[in-house]
Amino acid sequence: MVATIGVVGAGTMGGGIANLAALSGFNVILVDIDEHTLQKARSRMEAFMDKSVAKGKLTAEQKHEALERVKGSISLQEMRQADVIIEAVIENMEVKKEVFSQLDNIAPEHAILATNTSSMSITEIASATNRPSQVVGMHFFNPPQLMKLVEVVRGYKTSDETVEQVKELARKLKKEPVEVKKDSPGFIVNRIMIPQFIEAIRLVEEGVASMEDIDKAVTLGLNYPMGPFTLQDFAGVDIGLHVMDYFYEEFKDDRFAAPLLLRQLVRAGRLGRKTGAGFYDYDDAR
Numbered sequence: 001m002v003a004t005i006g007v008v009g010a011g012t013m014g015g016g017i018a019n020l021a022a023l024s025g026f027n028v029i030l031v032d033i034d035e036h037t038l039q040k041a042r043s044r045m046e047a048f049m050d051k052s053v054a055k056g057k058l059t060a061e062q063k064h065e066a067l068e069r070v071k072g073s074i075s076l077q078e079m080r081q082a083d084v085i086i087e088a089v090i091e092n093m094e095v096k097k098e099v100f101s102q103l104d105n106i107a108p109e110h111a112i113l114a115t116n117t118s119s120m121s122i123t124e125i126a127s128a129t130n131r132p133s134q135v136v137g138m139h140f141f142n143p144p145q146l147m148k149l150v151e152v153v154r155g156y157k158t159s160d161e162t163v164e165q166v167k168e169l170a171r172k173l174k175k176e177p178v179e180v181k182k183d184s185p186g187f188i189v190n191r192i193m194i195p196q197f198i199e200a201i202r203l204v205e206e207g208v209a210s211m212e213d214i215d216k217a218v219t220l221g222l223n224y225p226m227g228p229f230t231l232q233d234f235a236g237v238d239i240g241l242h243v244m245d246y247f248y249e250e251f252k253d254d255r256f257a258a259p260l261l262l263r264q265l266v267r268a269g270r271l272g273r274k275t276g277a278g279f280y281d282y283d284d285a286r
Contacts, residue, residue, distance in 0.1 A: 002169055003027060006082030006107075008099055010034075010072070013116055014088035015041030016144035019048060022066040023058075023145070024173050029071050029078045038072040045070070048145060079106050084169060086138055088116040091242055096120065097128035104129035112162055114138035119186045119243050121250075122155035132157035136166050137180065139187060142235065151187045153180040185250045186243065194243055194256065200228035201259040211279055233278035237262065238271045 005021045007014050010032035018030040018041065032038050049066065052058035071078070076099075079085055085107055087099055096115060103113055113135045115125050126135035137153025150170040152163055163179060170177035180187045186194060200214050209217070215227025232240050241263060247256035265271075265278060272278035 002083045002165075002172075004029065004082050006031065006079045006085035007088060008032075008076070008079075008085065008103070009088035009090075010037045010041035011088065012044075013140065013142060013144060014086075015044050016048075016142070017086055017088060017116065017140055018070055019045040019066075020140075020145045020173055022069040023049075023062075025069075027069050027071075029073065029082055031073050031076055031078060033074060035074055038074070042067075042070070042072065048143075076102055076106055079103060079111075080108065082107060082111055084112045084114060084166070086114045086116055091117060091120065091239070093120055093124060096125050100125055100135070101128040104131060112136060112165060114166060116140055119190050119246055121183055121185070122153050122158065123183045126155045126157060133159040134162050136162050137183075137187065138166055138170070139189075140175075141189070148176050149189070150175040150177045151180055151189065152177045153183065153187050155183050185247050190243060194240070194247060197228050197232055197240055198244065198256070198259060201261050205259055205261050229279040233272040233280055233282075236272050236274060237278045238266050241266050 004027040006029045007018045007021070008031050010030050014030065014032070018028045021028045030038065030041065045067065049058055049063040053060055053063055085103055087096060089095055089099055096117065100113060107113065111134070113129060113131065115122065115137055116139055117125070117137060118139055122135065122137045126132035129135055132155060135155055136158050137151065139151040139153060141147035141149055152166050152170065154163060167177040167179065178188060184191065203209055203214055204211055211229045215229050218224050218227040226234065241258050244256055244258040248258070269275060270277045273282055276282050
C-alpha cells in the first residue's frame with residue numbers, strides 16, 4: 001500500500017507532481033538541493049490551489065490539509081519513509097543515475113523508484129540500482145495537476161508487479177495510465193510529437209508558410225489546443241532540442257536531426273516563454 005510519495009526535484013514538474021499527490025490524499029516528501037526552489041514550489045502550490053478555491057473546486061480547509069501533507073527538505077535521507085519515489089530532476093542521464101544510486105541505498109526495500117523522464121532509457125537509469133525490477137518510468141505531462149495522461153514505461157527488467165502498482169497509483173491520482181511495453185526513446189507521446197515539431201520548423205526554413213499560419217493550420221485543421229511553435233515555446237525550446245539530439249544519438253536516424261533554426265534560437269538564449277522569447281516574443285516573461 002502506498003501511503004507516502006517522495007518527489008525528487010522541486011521544479012515545475014516535481015512541484016506539480018507533489019501538489020497532485022497531496023491533493024489526492026497522500027503524504028508527500030519533496031526534496032531539492034536548493035531551499036529557494038522548495039519555497040518557490042510551495043508558492044506555486046498555494047497559487048494553484050487558491051485558483052481552485054476561487055472556482056469552488058476546493059475548500060480553504062482542503063487546501064490547508066493538502067499543504068500540511070507536503071514536507072519539503074534538502075536531504076535525500078528523508079526518502080527513507082517513502083513507498084514510491086518519483087524523480088523529476090534535470091534531463092541529464094548521469095545526474096539521474098547518481099540520484100537513483102543514492103535512492104537505492106536510502107529507500108525502503110519495498111519502495112518503487114520511478115522517473116518522470118520524457119524520453120530517456122529506463123533500463124540505463126535502473127542500472128544504477130540493485131533493484132531494477134522496481135524501477136519504472138512514470139511520465140507526467142505539464143501541468144501534472146491538470147493533464148490526464150501518465151505514461152508507465154517498462155525498463156528491460158521492470159517487473160509486471162511494479163508496472164501494475166504504478167498504473168494503480170496513477171489511477172488513484174485521477175490519471176489515465178498507458179503502458180509503454182518497450183523501453184524506446186520518447187515512449188509514445190514524444191515519439192509522435194517530436195517529428196511534428198521538426199517538420200513544422202522545416203516548413204518555415206523552406207519558406208512554405210509562416211509560423212503563425214502553421215500554428216493556425218494545426219489548431220484549426222488537426223484540432224490541437226496549441227500549434228507546434230506555441231507549444232515549443234511553452235514547454236521550452238531548449239528541451240525540444242535536447243530531446244531531438246537524444247533521439248538522433250539513440251536512433252542514428254536523420255528523421256530526428258534538429259533543424260538549424262531551432263539550434264540557433266537556443267544559442268541566442270531564446271528558450272521560450274520562460275526567457276520572454278522563443279519562436280515568438282512575449283511581453284509577460286516570468
